[in-house]
Amino acid sequence: MILTIHRGSKQIGGSCIELRTYSGERILLDFGMPLTRPDGSDWPRGTMTSPSKELRAEGVLPDIEGLYADAAPEFSALVLSHSHLDHHGLAHHVHPNVPVYGSRGTIEMLKASRLFIPGIAIPADMRELPFDAAVAISSFAVRGIPVDHAAPDSRALLIEADGQRILYSGDLRAHGHQRHLFDSLPETAGPIDVLILEGTTVGQAQEAHGFPDEADVERRLSDLLKIDKGMVVVIASGQNIDRAISVYRAAIEAGRELVIDPYQAYILMKLKDICYEAPQFDWPSVRVKFIKSHVRKLKDAGLWSLACQMSRAGKVTSEQLASDASRFVYLARSSRATVALLRYLTKTARPTVVWSQWSGYLRKGGAVPRFCYEQGIEPVLIHSGGHAQPEDLAGLVSRLRPKAVVPIHTEAASHFADYMPNVRVLRDGEATEIASLIVGGGEAI
Numbered sequence: 339m340i341l342t343i344h345r346g347s348k349q350i351g352g353s354c355i356e357l358r359t360y361s362g363e364r365i366l367l368d369f370g371m372p373l374t375r376p377d378g379s380d381w382p383r384g385t386m387t388s389p390s391k392e393l394r395a396e397g398v399l400p401d402i403e404g405l406y407a408d409a410a411p412e413f414s415a416l417v418l419s420h421s422h423l424d425h426h427g428l429a430h431h432v433h434p435n436v437p438v439y440g441s442r443g444t445i446e447m448l449k450a451s452r453l454f455i456p457g458i459a460i461p462a463d464m465r466e467l468p469f470d471a472a473v474a475i476s477s478f479a480v481r482g483i484p485v486d487h488a489a490p491d492s493r494a495l496l497i498e499a500d501g502q503r504i505l506y507s508g509d510l511r512a513h514g515h516q517r518h519l520f521d522s523l524p525e526t527a528g529p530i531d532v533l534i535l536e537g538t539t540v541g542q543a544q545e546a547h548g549f550p551d552e553a554d555v556e557r558r559l560s561d562l563l564k565i566d567k568g569m570v571v572v573i574a575s576g577q578n579i580d581r582a583i584s585v586y587r588a589a590i591e592a593g594r595e596l597v598i599d600p601y602q603a604y605i606l607m608k609l610k611d612i613c614y615e616a617p618q619f620d621w622p623s624v625r626v627k628f629i630k631s632h633v634r635k636l637k638d639a640g641l642w643s644l645a646c647q648m649s650r651a652g653k654v655t656s657e658q659l660a661s662d663a664s665r666f667v668y669l670a671r672s673s674r675a676t677v678a679l680l681r682y683l684t685k686t687a688r689p690t691v692v693w694s695q696w697s698g699y700l701r702k703g704g705a706v707p708r709f710c711y712e713q714g715i716e717p718v719l720i721h722s723g724g725h726a727q728p729e730d731l732a733g734l735v736s737r738l739r740p741k742a743v744v745p746i747h748t749e750a751a752s753h754f755a756d757y758m759p760n761v762r763v764l765r766d767g768e769a770t771e772i773a774s775l776i777v778g779g780g781e782a783i
């Protein structure tokens with residue numbers, strides 16, 4: 339096979355990898371939106387859904403012949419590792435005849451985000467990647483191996499073709515509620531020629547990724563919920579199912595009820611067959627705080643009866659939350675709707691705000707950070723990141739024993755060699771034969 343990293347060899351986010359067989363069959367692994375513009379500033383709203391032609395001219399879409407709708411498609415598939423935007427955000431720009439594969443959880447998350455989040459487009463032809471078997475895509479055998487990450491049903495992708503075996507890690511960690519998946523990955527994957535390995539944390543301070551593990555997050559949340567005398571609002575990503583589980587367990591431990599919004603309730607419902615521990619809106623200690631825009635979106639999607647079910651199962655009003663604040667913990671997003679509720683709660687008593695996502699987003703601002711600043715509320719940081727620490731990556735490599743490791747999703751590829759052998763650093767856009775990586779090609783460091 340021939341490997342080309344179109345984007346991701348020296349940046350975190352926007353990953354895009356091509357594999358081509360010697361007979362010319364091609365697949366793409368992930369097609370993410372870069373997290374920021376090259377100068378570090380945020381993308382203007384709506385960039386992802388701008389016309390493909392404009393995005394190609396700006397370099398947001400890499401120049402890949404045979405991938406886009408303006409020419410005959412040359413790709414057999416796009417395969418997604420997970421549902422974070424920096425891995426799938428540009429997927430709808432590929433030629434409509436190119437099928438897009440992802441795990442069931444990934445497909446459900448993409449559909450849910452299209453339902454609830456403005457400015458999101460998703461591919462039309464999405465196909466499920468089973469969790470326990472490979473699928474044949476032209477002459478590639480592609481298997482999505484479940485991994486532990488902050489997006490539900492995330493996968494590492496094992497690709498076999500031309501007698502070679504490539505493992506692309508996607509994003510993974512060793513410290514979530516599903517860390518056993520990290521431990522079992524070498525056994526599940528078997529022998530590997532080349533490992534394309536994410537290295538988000540390589541070269542970064544450990545503190546940037548929060549507490550050591552998800553169990554620690556759960557303990558700290560539980561301690562806070564027991565001590566705090568009022569309402570606690572936890573701000574986290576709706577996709578972070580481990581976090582929803584941690585907040586729920588902490589709530590139960592502290593004798594509180596978990597309050598979620600219809601968006602979160604919908605996501606958790608869609609994942610209940612994949613993740614049995616994901617709290618459901620019809621569980622006894624789970625309540626739903628209705629938000630007008632969410633209900634409207636459910637109604638527009640023909641899901642009015644689901645909204646009614648949520649209401650019957652456990653609707654809770656702002657008035658109830660304010661009058662019995664110490665009975666609840668609200669898991670929410672940094673949105674205007676959350677600020678409206680916080681403002682209402684503040685009339686009675688000052689709520690505690692827990693920031694339970696990357697601390698960089700808190701510094702960047704947004705609805706809830708601005709509100710906290712205005713009100714003099716200091717958010718409590720309780721978070722653990724989605725990416726393995728370098729030492730965990732080193733342990734993984736020592737057990738996988740690939741013949742070469744290619745860094746991706748990192749700003750510090752040159753530091754990989756401090757942790758593992760046989761590192762080959764590639765450059766974006768450079769086509770490299772897998773065989774040459776194995777026998778010592780590429781830039782060995």
Ligand SMILES: [Zn+2]
Pocket residue numbers: 420422425487488489509724
């Ligand atoms: Zn991710």
